[in-house]
Amino acid sequence: MRYTIPPAVASLIAAPALAEVPRVVTDLPPVHSLVAQVMGDLGQPTLLLDRGADAHSFQLRPSQAKALADADLVVWVGPEMTRWLDRALAGRTGEEIRLSTLEGTHRQDFGDTADHDHDHDHDHAGEHNHSAEEHAHDDEHGHEGHSHEGLDPHLWLDPANARQWLAHVADVLADLDPANAATYAANAEAARADVDALDTETAQRLEAARGQPFYVFHDAYGYFASHYGLTIAGSISAGDAASPGAAHLSELRAAISDEPRCIFPEVQHDPRLVQQIAEDTGARIGPPLDPSGSSMEPGPRLYGDLIRGLADGILSCVAP
Secondary structure (H helix, E strand, C coil): CCCCCCHHHHHHHHCCCCCCCCCEEECCHHHHHHHHHHHHHHCCCEECCCCCCCCCCCCCCHHHHHHHHHCCEEEECCCCCCHHHHHHHCCCCCEEEEHHHCCCCCCCECCCCCCCCCCCCCCCCCCCCCCHHHHCCCHHHCCCCCCCCCECCCHHHCHHHHHHHHHHHHHHHHHHCHHHHHHHHHHHHHHHHHHHHHHHHHHHHHHHHCCCCEEEEECCCHHHHHHHCCCEEEEEECCCCCCCCHHHHHHHHHHHHHCCCEECCECCCCCHHHHHHHHHHCCEECCCECCCCCCCCCCCCHHHHHHHHHHHHHHHHHCC
8 A cells, every 4th residue: 555645744754854043041131132132033042130130149940940951052251240150050061151261351350440442443353362360260259249359240341342252152153053153143243233333332422421530339330431431439339249348438438528429329229328428428429320231121132221321321420
């Protein structure tokens, strides 16, 4: 007896099996945003620190732990920022991109706000090739969040780093999913062009804030200040998981009283201390800044919204 295979079934048998798009997990909203731009319509990465989550007191839900275990690729800043993720990744198989150690990433220490790069010629590839050993993290001085000695892990606030990372993410995804390599490369190139335009636009706007010192809630904005030539006069807290000491607050009040400047609260932190300092010193209060995008809608647009939001907030007080 002869069996006739329906054409629709025959086509399925003849067609090669399609490779699945890699399962990708990211740590922070800005990292998720950049990876989402590279993946485009092919798929969406999983974001661990969803909207409103605190990077320092975060605990993985069972579904997130499973997503990590099943991931083909994990993209994260590094243990300097989210030490709990370093523990969660122990013993895991699969690819990993630790952004803080990538060649070409500009790294700087806390308190370093020298004007490293603000000519915005966009030829950033490899121009900040510092070795990871230069800024080795000393866990002995850390806490459950991240240490505020040594390497500053808020690397995404330098758009030159974001631009560099996009190409690397595309390369790793292409290795995992060769069938879609051209799409990843094209998406990354488009995203790099967007970062270039964002960087140029932001640099031009922030010219009005250069030479105008201001104060922030915690020491998280060094890369942003360095890249755009801004002057951070001081911070209320060394870390967003640490409380400022009385001696530091006294020195801060004295410095601001000598020449009142803008002082910025921060999302997810009680603004009452900022309000009290402003009342005591005559400082102007700016809008709450959001260095990690924790209050923003996650997705491909978040990175641009984050950088523009910081510029908007600073300009609204420093150069209204």
